[in-house]
Amino acid sequence: MQRTFLPRTLVVLACLAGLAACAPEEPIRIGFVGALTGRGADIGESSRNAVQLAVEEWNAEGGLRGRPIELVVRDDRTSAEGGAQAARELADARVAVAIGPNISAVATGIVPVINERQLLTISPTVSSLAFAGSDDMFLRINWTTRDNAQIYAERYVGTLARKRVAIAFDLNNEVFSRSWAEEFERAAAGMGGEVVSEAGLDGNLPTSFAEVAGRLLEHDPDAILMVANAVDVARLAQQIRKSNASVPLIAAEWAGSEQLIEMGGRAIEGLELVQAYDRESKTERYTRFRHAYLERFQREPGYASVAAYDAAIVALEGMKRQKDNESLKQAILGGPAFEGLQQPVEFDRFGDSKRKAFFVRVRDGRFARE
Amino acid sequence: MTLRKPWPLRLSLTVLMIVSTMITFGLVVTGLLVVRQPQLAQEAEDALTRSASASAERVEDYLRTVEKRLAVAGAALTGPMDDDAGVLAAVVADDLSAFYMLDRNGFIITARTSGADPSYGFALVGTDQSYNALVREALATGAIRWSDKFLSAFTGQVGVGVAVPSGDRLVVGELPLASVLATVKSMAGGVEIDTMVIDRRGEVIADTASEGVPRTQINWHRLPLNATVQGAESGPRVVDFNGRDFYVATRHSAELGWTFVARAPAGIDHPEFRALLETVGWGLGSAILMALLLAPLWARHMAKPVQDITRRVAQLAAGTMPDAWPSSSIAEYKALADGMDHTGRALQARERELSELNEQLEARVSERTAALSEANQRLSSAAERLRQTQASLVQSEKLAALGGLVAGIAHELNTPIGNGLMAATTLCEVSEDFSTRSQSGLTRSDLRRFVDDVEGAVGIITRNLNRAADLVTSFKQVAVDQTSAQRREFTFDEVLDEILLTLQPSLRRTEVEVQLEIASGLRMDSFPGPLGQILANLVMNATIHGFDDGHRAGTIRITARRVHGLELEVKVADDGVGIQPDAIGRIFDPFFTTRQGQGGTGLGLHIAHNAVINVLGGKIEVQSQPGEGTTFTLRLPMIAPERRNPDA
Numbered sequence A: 001m002q003r004t005f006l007p008r009t010l011v012v013l014a015c016l017a018g019l020a021a022c023a024p025e026e027p028i029r030i031g032f033v034g035a036l037t038g039r040g041a042d043i044g045e046s047s048r049n050a051v052q053l054a055v056e057e058w059n060a061e062g063g064l065r066g067r068p069i070e071l072v073v074r075d076d077r078t079s080a081e082g083g084a085q086a087a088r089e090l091a092d093a094r095v096a097v098a099i100g101p102n103i104s105a106v107a108t109g110i111v112p113v114i115n116e117r118q119l120l121t122i123s124p125t126v127s128s129l130a131f132a133g134s135d136d137m138f139l140r141i142n143w144t145t146r147d148n149a150q151i152y153a154e155r156y157v158g159t160l161a162r163k164r165v166a167i168a169f170d171l172n173n174e175v176f177s178r179s180w181a182e183e184f185e186r187a188a189a190g191m192g193g194e195v196v197s198e199a200g201l202d203g204n205l206p207t208s209f210a211e212v213a214g215r216l217l218e219h220d221p222d223a224i225l226m227v228a229n230a231v232d233v234a235r236l237a238q239q240i241r242k243s244n245a246s247v248p249l250i251a252a253e254w255a256g257s258e259q260l261i262e263m264g265g266r267a268i269e270g271l272e273l274v275q276a277y278d279r280e281s282k283t284e285r286y287t288r289f290r291h292a293y294l295e296r297f298q299r300e301p302g303y304a305s306v307a308a309y310d311a312a313i314v315a316l317e318g319m320k321r322q323k324d325n326e327s328l329k330q331a332i333l334g335g336p337a338f339e340g341l342q343q344p345v346e347f348d349r350f351g352d353s354k355r356k357a358f359f360v361r362v363r364d365g366r367f368a369r370e
Numbered sequence B: 001m002t003l004r005k006p007w008p009l010r011l012s013l014t015v016l017m018i019v020s021t022m023i024t025f026g027l028v029v030t031g032l033l034v035v036r037q038p039q040l041a042q043e044a045e046d047a048l049t050r051s052a053s054a055s056a057e058r059v060e061d062y063l064r065t066v067e068k069r070l071a072v073a074g075a076a077l078t079g080p081m082d083d084d085a086g087v088l089a090a091v092v093a094d095d096l097s098a099f100y101m102l103d104r105n106g107f108i109i110t111a112r113t114s115g116a117d118p119s120y121g122f123a124l125v126g127t128d129q130s131y132n133a134l135v136r137e138a139l140a141t142g143a144i145r146w147s148d149k150f151l152s153a154f155t156g157q158v159g160v161g162v163a164v165p166s167g168d169r170l171v172v173g174e175l176p177l178a179s180v181l182a183t184v185k186s187m188a189g190g191v192e193i194d195t196m197v198i199d200r201r202g203e204v205i206a207d208t209a210s211e212g213v214p215r216t217q218i219n220w221h222r223l224p225l226n227a228t229v230q231g232a233e234s235g236p237r238v239v240d241f242n243g244r245d246f247y248v249a250t251r252h253s254a255e256l257g258w259t260f261v262a263r264a265p266a267g268i269d270h271p272e273f274r275a276l277l278e279t280v281g282w283g284l285g286s287a288i289l290m291a292l293l294l295a296p297l298w299a300r301h302m303a304k305p306v307q308d309i310t311r312r313v314a315q316l317a318a319g320t321m322p323d324a325w326p327s328s329s330i331a332e333y334k335a336l337a338d339g340m341d342h343t344g345r346a347l348q349a350r351e352r353e354l355s356e357l358n359e360q361l362e363a364r365v366s367e368r369t370a371a372l373s374e375a376n377q378r379l380s381s382a383a384e385r386l387r388q389t390q391a392s393l394v395q396s397e398k399l400a401a402l403g404g405l406v407a408g409i410a411h412e413l414n415t416p417i418g419n420g421l422m423a424a425t426t427l428c429e430v431s432e433d434f435s436t437r438s439q440s441g442l443t444r445s446d447l448r449r450f451v452d453d454v455e456g457a458v459g460i461i462t463r464n465l466n467r468a469a470d471l472v473t474s475f476k477q478v479a480v481d482q483t484s485a486q487r488r489e490f491t492f493d494e495v496l497d498e499i500l501l502t503l504q505p506s507l508r509r510t511e512v513e514v515q516l517e518i519a520s521g522l523r524m525d526s527f528p529g530p531l532g533q534i535l536a537n538l539v540m541n542a543t544i545h546g547f548d549d550g551h552r553a554g555t556i557r558i559t560a561r562r563v564h565g566l567e568l569e570v571k572v573a574d575d576g577v578g579i580q581p582d583a584i585g586r587i588f589d590p591f592f593t594t595r596q597g598q599g600g601t602g603l604g605l606h607i608a609h610n611a612v613i614n615v616l617g618g619k620i621e622v623q624s625q626p627g628e629g630t631t632f633t634l635r636l637p638m639i640a641p642e643r644r645n646p647d648a
Helices: A002-021 A041-060 A080-092 A104-117 A145-159 A171-189 A206-217 A230-243 A258-268 A284-297 A303-321 A328-334 B009-076 B082-092 B119-124 B133-141 B177-186 B224-230 B271-318 B331-439 B444-484 B492-508 B528-546 B604-615
Strands: A028-034 A069-075 A097-099 A121-123 A138-140 A164-170 A194-201 A223-227 A249-251 A272-275 A358-363 A366-369 B098-102 B108-113 B158-166 B169-176 B194-198 B204-207 B237-241 B244-253 B258-265 B488-491 B512-518 B523-526 B554-563 B567-574 B619-625 B629-637
Touching: A028 A041, A028 A080, A028 A303, A041 A069, A041 A230, A041 A258, A041 A284, A041 A303, A069 A080, A080 A104, A097 A303, A104 A121, A104 A138, A104 A171, A121 A303, A138 A328, A145 A171, A145 A223, A145 A272, A164 A171, A164 A206, A171 A194, A171 A223, A194 A206, A206 A230, A206 B119, A223 A230, A230 A249, A230 A258, A258 A358, A303 A328, B009 B082, B009 B098, B009 B158, B009 B169, B009 B177, B009 B194, B009 B244, B009 B258, B009 B271, B082 B098, B082 B108, B108 B119, B133 B158, B133 B169, B158 B177, B169 B177, B177 B194, B177 B204, B271 B331, B331 B444, B331 B492, B331 B604, B444 B492, B488 B492, B492 B512, B492 B528, B492 B554, B512 B528, B523 B528, B523 B629, B528 B554, B528 B567, B528 B604, B528 B629, B604 B619
Parallel strands: A028 A069, A028 A097, A097 A121, A121 A138, A164 A194, A164 A223, A223 A249, A249 A272, B512 B554
Antiparallel strands: A272 A358, A358 A366, B098 B108, B098 B169, B158 B169, B194 B204, B194 B258, B237 B244, B244 B258, B488 B523, B554 B567, B567 B629, B619 B629
């Protein structure tokens, strides 16, 4: 008895340790950073919903390499400081990869943090040239403002011959909106168009919107182009329509959330914009996604949802592809294209990607493809 | 199986005390946890249910006051007039972020937002809100309606709103999420209880765990938490909440369409459970500490008497009587010490007795040893005498055999010499007769008769003398063989013939017939003398014992053949009376005889046996059935080994 006491004790201890080891597997965490409050909350929420849907779908299929996936969500409050704080919190939470943010202004706060903390971050929608062409931890699946503005110019200045355009741009996201406006102006000039007036739009000063509307209408433009978020576009459209019922309104892709229509009311009927996805796609894959999203969140998926879902696919598939001896970034950039919801996602060596363009108009309270 | 080094008593007592302390504590803790945890879970659930209900009621109360304010404002306001500024400011107060009145088409009649320049309200007049979900639902139903969380076009912030129909107009108020949160927070839920408000879509409106607006929330619709949103509130549930387990209770507000979720950390994070664990942990820690401190001291105290006794036992084993056995306050130790004392004394006494007995025993042993060595001496000399006697007996037996031989020779020579003598005598007579006749004149026929007689007599004499000479030569060979026991080459039948010749006189007086069946050409390189003696002894033994000194008629059959290449098998078989079974095992023993006192020496077969084994290097066996005769079988090497015992 005496001789066997010690080994038996060890066996008992080993069993207890074994029980502890039998606890559920530590989840793989992925982060989301986006606007859940502030004026970007419309696309923030629809992006988060799409990422959450992807994670829930993967978990229902058994997770990633047998481990459950846990989504860690942080609100960037639609600001660079909020974004930086959110990115730090995600890094502290040891997420394997982050998805977000939606807005270039927020990205200016986030990118230094994720590069310092080596947290690979995939943005669904950021398009400012400021983040393109740099070999860092920030990957984007959207086109750049340059590509985007070029498409807008070709469509509206070129094809639809609206030569005299007035532009309103968001002063709170100048890194995106000013460069967008400049790129547009350059592209439009190449097609014989001109920007007849330009006005900065500060969402923090809503009282100024009536005046901005007046300035934009001053030179009787062929169209008014608004490079701003949905809230500000809705407000500005309301002000424009109070004094001018007919001038064509165009919005940059950014404003094209589902909430834009709720906020803009009849003032945005006829508003035109370009989106990076086909909202009327009838492919089986997209239909399944749309139904799942609608049932889960009781809203239609928007452009930010589609882009964020693609970003989630890149993140999750990338981790699945990742070999022991390579980083996630290498796994994502080095491999073949990812199968996005509607189009393949393929990165260049800087982690930039391109999207297809679809032309949309608001008709009877909903977006309709042209 | 290897034996490990045994543990010292002190160590095993220490371990025993510590382990029993830990096991006892472990059992107590397990029992406590098993009993207490469900109680704590139940208590937590009750507290959470109360908290969720209280929060819901509080928020409903508060929002009802908002509804009333809006209803009053709706009745008081007429249009976008400066007179209304006071009313608008009062309605918005501190908690609303925006207030506006719409006509039935959804166009703003008058508006006011908090914080911003009051003139912004005028800017909003005439804008269309008919696509707003809340406005649309309220216009459609004509009932008071609370929104889900939404992004306000007026404030650019996320908030909630309420639409209150007022006549053919609609009054809408928007609240920042902070207002809801403040109301929920005012209902202090208790230690570590957090409350979350979720709208119909699963979006978080407020969470007391966050400062200000919720920053970290996912959409809860369809997640485990929401399982009870539609169904009845049911039992204690544990939900994974941002990676941690929580007890959860929910309450749905039908009025608002929102769900109030109260949660408290479950398992180890539950405050009371953790407090219990801490208490238990402290208790366990203290108990182990005390055990660690006390156990070695106590164990030392317990082990000391045993060590003392052990030391003295070692002394005792070494032969020294310890002076004093330790006394102990523990009864068993005292009994052990007393017992060991007693045992020590008893051992000493017994040792003394033993040494006395030992001395006596030694004396007796030396006496016996002397007696034994004397007896041994006597026995040795007796044996020596016996050996001498045996040797002389063997010698006399050999002489007797030689005597028999001489008698046989004499007898055999008798016939030719007698015949020769008779012929010589006859010749003498014939010669005298012829001499007499010659004086009287000889006839021619007389001379012829004489010549014939002389020739006849001389022929007889010559033949008989030749016969005698042959016999002598033959006997000389036998005598030389028998006396010198020399090794030479010979044929078996020569030796057998010579021996039978010498035995002839003895056999002729008997009714016994000797038959031979000898293979030809059995050449041997061996000792013919001992071989002849063996054959003679076997034949004479058969005659004497098998045929009752030759008085019985019978046959002795001698066969010889070559077996196994270089071995000779010789059988001497008779059909006499046979040997009794009790005697058959002893016939080769010296001095064994069935004719004690009738002239048998008991050495004949012994000598034959010795000669076969020691001189010829062969084997001899006997088979016999009483009444059916006896067969001796010899196996002899045809080339004898080097002689081992020339005197045998």
